Amino acid sequence: MLIYFNRDTRLAVHSYRIAFEDAYQRIVIDMAVIGTQCLSLVRSFVRISFGILLLAVLVGCETTTQLTDDEKAQQRKAELAHKEDYLERIQSVEEACYETLHILGETVAEYNEKEARGYSGAVFATKRFYPMEIEEVVDSSFLGDFVAVRYIVEGSPADRGGLLLGDRLLLINGQKVPKGERATSFIADRLRKLWRLDEANQLLVVRNGEELVLEIEAEESVHYSVIVTPFLTDGIYAEGKTLYFSLKTMEGLEGNEFDYLCAFALVQNVMKHAKMKEQNAFFGGMLDMAAMIYGVNTAGIFGNMGRNAHETGFLIESDLLALYSLARAGFDISGYPDFWEANLNDGDKGIDRQSQKRLDAMRQIVAEIETKRLNGEPIYPTEYLAGDWSLEDLELDG
Numbered sequence: 001m002l003i004y005f006n007r008d009t010r011l012a013v014h015s016y017r018i019a020f021e022d023a024y025q026r027i028v029i030d031m032a033v034i035g036t037q038c039l040s041l042v043r044s045f046v047r048i049s050f051g052i053l054l055l056a057v058l059v060g061c062e063t064t065t066q067l068t069d070d071e072k073a074q075q076r077k078a079e080l081a082h083k084e085d086y087l088e089r090i091q092s093v094e095e096a097c098y099e100t101l102h103i104l105g106e107t108v109a110e111y112n113e114k115e116a117r118g119y120s121g122a123v124f125a126t127k128r129f130y131p132m133e134i135e136e137v138v139d140s141s142f143l144g145d146f147v148a149v150r151y152i153v154e155g156s157p158a159d160r161g162g163l164l165l166g167d168r169l170l171l172i173n174g175q176k177v178p179k180g181e182r183a184t185s186f187i188a189d190r191l192r193k194l195w196r197l198d199e200a201n202q203l204l205v206v207r208n209g210e211e212l213v214l215e216i217e218a219e220e221s222v223h224y225s226v227i228v229t230p231f232l233t234d235g236i237y238a239e240g241k242t243l244y245f246s247l248k249t250m251e252g253l254e255g256n257e258f259d260y261l262c263a264f265a266l267v268q269n270v271m272k273h274a275k276m277k278e279q280n281a282f283f284g285g286m287l288d289m290a291a292m293i294y295g296v297n298t299a300g301i302f303g304n305m306g307r308n309a310h311e312t313g314f315l316i317e318s319d320l321l322a323l324y325s326l327a328r329a330g331f332d333i334s335g336y337p338d339f340w341e342a343n344l345n346d347g348d349k350g351i352d353r354q355s356q357k358r359l360d361a362m363r364q365i366v367a368e369i370e371t372k373r374l375n376g377e378p379i380y381p382t383e384y385l386a387g388d389w390s391l392e393d394l395e396l397d398g
Contacts, residue, residue: 100258152165175194201218
């Protein structure tokens with residue numbers, strides 16, 4: 001049965017789609033931050049519950065052991081040291097990500113000109129970028145419920161312009177910088193759009209209690225906020241405006257593997273994969289709703305199909321552009337397919353058919369790049385971005 005919608009219905013659906021996409025983009029920015037904080041709350045709840053249980057057991061005993069003041073002080077010192085070490089681990093991975101993304105940003109700017117922005121090389125953050133369980137040590141640093149400089153890439157425009165760690169941002173090009181919960185979403189979305197390329201950027205900052213005006217000449221590049229979190233148990237999540245990296249995953253990488261995963265995440269944001277997947281899911285969901293009107297319960301099958309549509313194509317495109325950006329930036333890409341093969345291998349089950357397609361594509365792309373290098377040709381996916389070549393042109397089995 002074919003279902004037809006009249007003009008008013010189509011307009012309503014279009015309006016709903018626009019509103020849905022806008023709401024989705026607003027909500028998803030803080031999801032991993034909120035997830036990190038929720039995970040921290042769960043951990044705190046578990047610890048409190050365990051503590052209450054332990055206290056009940058101790059109360060039921062005839063004797064209890066009381067800690068001396070010295071022992072309490074030592075315990076407190078050990079707890080703080082553990083939290084400080086945890087924060088240092090997160091920030092160490094953050095800095096490594098920003099250094100790699102700094103190198104790759106310029107190489108991918110031409111892949112999607114709409115994503116190219118003014119880039120300063122300064123990393124801004126609030127305390128909400130970190131798990132609540134270490135809020136105490138984050139608060140003791142220069143981070144709080146305001147936008148402050150967390151890191152500066154050496155040799156970047158911000159470095160040359162005199163911006164320093166801990167500088168608190170009040171104004172950028174006349175735009176007031178928010179505080180509190182809004183500061184986090186401001187950093188992830190609004191801030192990167194305020195940097196100008198055609199003139200010096202005016203920044204009003206607070207440093208050691210004094211207000212200073214700085215001028216910074218931005219460079220064209222692609223850049224996003226980075227959140228390193230234990231909330232992600234494995235891998236990365238590129239939602240369009242922020243890049244989320246698993247602390248566990250990133251700490252376990254060696255050599256170029258770290259750069260490979262950074263590039264893979266970066267190009268997914270540049271090419272807006274998350275948005276396209278949600279659009280596919282939205283239209284699939286509309287089919288589910290239409291079927292429901294006619295009394296057919298699809299159990300959300302069309303929405304799920306839309307969400308997973310072209311998944312392998314998205315992944316292969318990410319690999320293709322990641323490999324080109326890595327090669328252009330001077331990274332050794334020869335180990336890229338082997339890195340992914342090790343991660344896609346599901347033990348006794350081996351590698352599934354779609355993953356094998358992806359691996360075959362990687363090796364063909366690596367060979368293509370090497371051929372261009374030997375022939376003295378530009379290391380750039382000209383044919384693919386111009387539409388003269390597509391993923392279907394790869395010689396993949398099945």
